[in-house]
Structure formats: C-alpha cells, structure tokens
Amino acid sequence: MIIANASEYLALSRAFRKLPGEIKAKAFARAGKRATQMARTAYLKRAAPRLKLPQKVIRERTSARFNAGGNTSDVVVRSGWIPLHKLGATQTSKGVRVRLRGSYRHAFIAKMDSGHVGVMLREGSSRLPIRELFGPNPAHDITNNDAVYLELLAEVIDEALAPRVLHEIDRLLP
Structure with missing residues (x-):
C-alpha cells in the first residue's frame, strides 16, 4: 500500500x-x-x-x-445481434445446442440459397414462416x-x- x-x-x-x-x-x-x-x-x-x-x-x-x-x-x-450459428451451434435430435448458451428445442440449422447459414425456428406448426435466432448484442x-x-x-x-x-x-x- x-x-x-x-x-x-x-x-x-x-x-x-x-x-x-x-x-x-x-x-x-x-x-x-x-x-x-x-x-x-x-x-x-x-x-x-x-x-x-x-x-x-x-x-x-x-x-x-x-x-x-x-x-x-x-x-x-x-455490434448487431450475434447469430447463434456464429457461436458454435450444433444440430441435435431434439433441436440445436449452442456452446455457453444451452439448447433450443425444435430449432434447426438451415442453409439458405444465398449461402447464409443460421439457427432457425418455425413460427407455427406449418412449414413456413421461420425466423432466425440470435444471441446477445x-x-x-x-x-x-x-x-x-x-x-x-x-x-x-x-x-x-x-x-x-x-x-x-x-x-x-x-
């Protein structure tokens, strides 16, 4: 001191x-x-x-x-909202698991025609629409x-x- x-x-x-x-x-x-x-x-x-x-x-x-x-x-x-896919998302049988963030049930990893890859979740029970999930900002x-x-x-x-x-x-x- x-x-x-x-x-x-x-x-x-x-x-x-x-x-x-x-x-x-x-x-x-x-x-x-x-x-x-x-x-x-x-x-x-x-x-x-x-x-x-x-x-x-x-x-x-x-x-x-x-x-x-x-x-x-x-x-x-x-920074914008960080896509979950960039945080190390992996597809599991129940959904998607993201390092340090946990599991997202019923989510899936999708690749768009444009080449964009993201963790997606369906809005309802039908096939479309879907929305991308993001992490923190x-x-x-x-x-x-x-x-x-x-x-x-x-x-x-x-x-x-x-x-x-x-x-x-x-x-x-x-």
Missing part, C-alpha cells in the same frame, strides 16, 4: 510543470494510448461473463483509439447497463493513467 500526503503531490506537480512541453506531450500520448488499450481489455473481461460469450467474439466487434491531439480515448463497440448491453461500464472506466483511469504517465516520463528523461 502506498501512502502519500498533500506535500508530495505539490512537489510532484511543481516538478511536472518544470518539464519541457514536448516531454509532457509524449508522456501523455503514450500513457493515454496504453490506458485506452487497458480500458478495452477491462471491458472485454467484464463483458464476456455477463454476456456468456468468449472474449474473442466481443474483441472482434470492439475497437480502441486514442487521439493524442485532443487527449481523448474511444473504446467503440459496434454487446453494444446493447452497454446502453442498458451503462453504470457498470462507467464504473469500470473510472477504475481504469484511477488505477492506470497516473502511474503510466509517471512511468512514461521516467522513460523519456535522460
């Missing part, structure tokens, strides 16, 4: 003000980029068990960028549970950004 008092923070801020602007800009840019990647990783670790999806599936739909000029970070999740989970993810980002900023800035300054100083 690290204990610091106000005088240490004042001394640190004075020393930081004396640094050349170029070193400060480089240190903030590097620390910001690393903190952005850490935020993406933390999001993946938090979202995967919540959505019952492998991290790889969410990672493919997530991008992280840092804008050094504006000192802004973006962790963007662009990671972007939808963020909008529905924003408090969980805002808390996560606050944790990353508190725990990672300041130590990373100091680390980068230490690397840049001769």
Whole structure:
C-alpha cells in the first residue's frame, strides 16, 4: 500500500510543470494510448461473463483509439445481434445446442440459397414462416447497463493513467 500526503503531490506537480512541453506531450500520448488499450481489455473481461460469450467474439466487434491531439480515448463497440450459428451451434435430435448458451428445442440449422447459414425456428406448426435466432448484442448491453461500464472506466483511469504517465516520463528523461 502506498501512502502519500498533500506535500508530495505539490512537489510532484511543481516538478511536472518544470518539464519541457514536448516531454509532457509524449508522456501523455503514450500513457493515454496504453490506458485506452487497458480500458478495452477491462471491458472485454467484464463483458464476456455477463454476456456468456468468449472474449474473442466481443474483441472482434470492439475497437480502441486514442487521439493524442485532443487527449481523448474511444473504446467503440459496434455490434448487431450475434447469430447463434456464429457461436458454435450444433444440430441435435431434439433441436440445436449452442456452446455457453444451452439448447433450443425444435430449432434447426438451415442453409439458405444465398449461402447464409443460421439457427432457425418455425413460427407455427406449418412449414413456413421461420425466423432466425440470435444471441446477445454487446453494444446493447452497454446502453442498458451503462453504470457498470462507467464504473469500470473510472477504475481504469484511477488505477492506470497516473502511474503510466509517471512511468512514461521516467522513460523519456535522460
């Protein structure tokens, strides 16, 4: 456990003000980029068990960028509803079983003339119409549970950004 008092923070801020602007800009840019990647990783670790999806599936739909000029970070999740077939669906005698999601009775895997493959379920007792079944939507989970993810980002900023800035300054100083 690290204990610091106000005088240490004042001394640190004075020393930081004396640094050349170029070193400060480089240190903030590097620390910001690393903190952005850490935020993406933390999001993946938090979202995967919540959505019952492998991290790889969410990672493919997530991008992280840092804008050094504006000192802004973006962790963007662009995702529609994930088709069950892409989550590892297998046909069984009773229906379809999907890894990490369970069984869907009376469902079947169908390949359309266009080449699209999906897990389908009949709307009624007749042959048609059928509808495709989908898994979760990671972007939808963020909008529905924003408090969980805002808390996560606050944790990353508190725990990672300041130590990373100091680390980068230490690397840049001769």
